[in-house]
Amino acid sequence: MVTPDEFARAVRRGEKRRDTGPTASDAHYDRRSKRIVIRLSSGLDIGFSAHDAQGLENATPDQLDQIEISPSGLGIHFPKLDADLYLPALLEGLLGSRAWMAARLGARGGSATSPAKAAAARANGRLGGRPRKARAS
DSSP states (O other), X not given: OOOHHHXXXXXXXXXXXXXXXXXXXXXXXXXXTTEEEEEETTSOEEEEEGGGXXXXXXXXXXXXXXXXXXXXXXXXXXXXXXXXXXXXXXXXXXXXXXXXXXXXXXXXXXXXXXXXXXXXXXXXHHTTSSOOOOOOO
């Protein structure tokens, strides 16, 4: 349970964040480019592929058409998906939780191919491949 003092501190931190950085003034899904586009209070537009954001990766264009901006301007909500994105995290390049981002990076790295990786796999295959797991007795 959050104490009233903790709540008051959190409200002050949120107000400071809102007052010191850009907020979202508009957001829409651009079907032509297949990107979420957010207009900031500074006049700058940022865009990203929905497939790169946690909670939106499997969304259809119809689910992305409706976007709501929180009253503070720091949150982006997709009601048809019940998904939320935090603008300050987006501006830092974080399109999801740390665990989700780490899983995405790991999957991308594991699927990477290069001549060096292919050569190492061939050399390992000549040595008999990956050692078999020992059976527990």
